[in-house]
Amino acid sequence: MTAQFIAPIPLASHLSAARITAFAGHRAEQCRIEVVAETGSTNADLLARIAGGVHSRTLNALTAPTLLVAQTQTAGRGRAGRTWLTAPSAALTFSLAWPFAAPLQALVGLPLAVGATIAEILADFGVEVQLKWPNDVLHKGRKLAGILIETATAPDRQLWAVIGIGINLAMPQQLQEQIGRPAANLPLPAAQDRELLLGSLLSGLAQNMRQFESEGLAAFVERWNRLHAFAGQQVLILDQGKTLHEGRALGIDQIGRLLLQTDAGDSPLAIMAGDISLRPKEG
Structure with missing residues (x-):
């Protein structure tokens, strides 16, 4: 089935791609950063652009690692086809499309490397989290963030991983009841400057995706196990x-x-x- 692309609504003032770029620094200097007010799914948008290829006349095809940030997602997805429920401004929702010079099977374990990266960056902001296998980030035993990684091969045969991440900022009680289990919110000090947080996450992800490509999951196993939420349980x-x-x-x-x-x-x-x-x- 061909991925369907719905043109996102540009975001004028809530988040600045330029500020995110500045905070990301040199580690992410090859990455494009795009910010939109609303879209269905940042993962779906990037996958559609990969499928379109560099010769597509209708889509802005990807030629470099690209971070797509949405103020609101209306059709976010979780693992195993589940719906990622959120509300406007309740979560930080973004996807990073990253090209890999490796076979598809080499990306086994990538969600675990991404989880360790998120945890390490959040620790720099004073937020202590733990990791739940295979793709959740917990804060005080409740889900704070989720990861969904999808892969696609472009018409030029370049393999891409699209790394979708959702981090709860201020989850309304009604939405938590709809989800059916308590969720954690990002502590206020870390959530106050979303552009700084996004820039830091992009910098850490860019560095660690390069390390994953060269060293594989082996470079992250000990790091993940140190943060294992249910070790010994x-x-x-x-x-x-x-x-x-x-x-x-x-x-x-x-x-x-x-x-x-x-x-x-x-x-x-x-x-x-x-x-x-x-x-x-x-x-």
Whole structure:
């Protein structure tokens, strides 16, 4: 199915691409930064532009890493086709399209590297977070941010990863009730200057995407495991609400699988992400 592109509404005064660029610094000097007021999905927009290729007359094709920031997303997506629910100004929603000179299979574990990057940048802003396998960022046990990575190959055969990130800023109570579980908000000091935060995130992501391309997930395994929210805890691995496995979460291995110590054997069970989810065991 061909990706559908809906022209986003330009954002005049809320966020400045120039300020984000200035805060990002030299690490992101090759990156384009675009800001819009509203769009359906920043991931979908970038994927459509990749599919259009450099000869497309209707789309602004990508020729360099591109950060697309939206004040509001009306059709945001989460993992496994889930809807990312938000409200105007309730979240920081953006996507980074990054070209990789590597085969698709080399991008296994990329969400974990991105999660570690977000956590490290937020720590610089005084926000301590933990990571929930495979793609959530938690603050005080509640979901603060989510990651959705999609890949596409352009007509010129260039492989791109589109890294979608949503960070809660001020989640209304009504929306939390609609989601069905409590969510965390970014503490006010870190949320006050969104352009500084975005610039810092882009700088960290640009640096770490280059490291991931050259060193793979191995460069991030220890960093992720230090931030593991459920290390040593009993957890359930679920598929559409059905428990597949139960055991003690140990951490991730060199290709991003969750290692689970079960009662079934001496060797840990290695769990691939897929569409499954993790929950701490109650009681």
